[in-house]
Amino acid sequence: MYKLSGVTKRYSRGKETVDALRGIDLVIEDGDQLVIQGPTGGGKSTLLQMIGGLDRPTSGSVELDGVDLGRLSEAKLTKVRSENIGIIFQSFNLIPTLTAQENVETALVPMGTKTAERRRLAAEALTAVGLGERLGHLPSELSGGQQQRVAIARALVKKPKVLLADEPTGNLDEGTRDEIMALLEGLWQEYGLTFILVTHDSAIAKNAPRLATIKQGLVTVTEQRQAVRL
Template sequence: MYELTGVTKQYRRGQERVDALAGIDLTISEGDRLVIQGPTGGGKSTLLQMLGGLDRPTAGSVLLDGTDLATLSEGRLTTVRSQNIGFVFQSFNLIPTLTAQENVETALVPLGVRTAERRRRAAEALESVGLGERLAHLPSELSGGQQQRVAIARALVKRPKVLLADEPTGNLDESMRDEIVDLLEGLWKEHGLTFVMVTHDSAIARRAPRLATLRKGRITLRENQPADGS
């Protein structure tokens, strides 16, 4: 699925050079569930952006099914993201003037899916995350947890191979955090996704089969015995 070799990302901060990623080597197999943890500024979100083709490395290669995302044209990269990768973020990124169903449908527009089929698939996706009765609600009419469920439905409606989540519970309280993590883990199993999540929450990290810790742009990997036994 993913093969990262020597991935480096450098930024300039005034006269200073910052190494957000410092030669990352990482393999993620199809169907893996990996959590990325580490201190603020350690490179977690930067690594996730590389996996999603949202940013390019300064050096190194990011292979997804043998295709190097680092060398693709912007047009081809957009196509790969639209077809193969679903994203869930801490801020739900819903369009406030669109209903839950319409927000989910937006993920299918770039794929050329016809209107009737978009509506059907969006309704099914919302049903799968427990929001079958909220299709016509605007984001302002939904709780934070419900808005994140809409965002998850939007990520999954296009049937991606990969689901990338960047602090998906960061804006939620503890009880809602557990609900959303349970939902994501259930969908990972149901759909056979490759699932990578960035989190600062150790309780979430302990649940994952694999844990990557990033500090100062360098990665350490370990296998977990998940607390839930999955």
């Protein structure tokens, strides 16, 4: 479970101080699906970075299972991220000289997984996202939707507790967007993940069980529908 208490993030831009987050209080239960929506510059990606342990709040606390991420050493925080949190980005962030399978394997290297086991788990993860026949393909040989599937497999191969997605469909056309969202929804249901997604897309936001609308660093949470588990 996540518990955010009074989370503030303040940046300095020259002589100006900007409050990206202004005292956020938020609870995200295990297995929840939460979509974060808001205008550009409203703080949604900053909030996701706090949740993912990619940045630390100026004040307040972000707790995951009772552990304050902001108080961990960098080494311990990296360990929490590598073992418990999978992250998907809009730009895929694949290494162009590595095959799909090798890109997925990179998520297992920090965990000390042996080579043969890395290969097996990466192949399984790619098969789970519909790319079992594309293990040896480079990113340049894959479509945008397929590259995002590789990124999803990379995030899930370590079997994380939490899946974070920052505009995962932002570079995709509408049809591919729907395919990727259906895939993510199915994986959330199948693996019992805590799934937190940032989007500017109202079509995605309106279908979320819980919607956190963020504007000028402040959050309003709306319960929109009952989450459905398979």
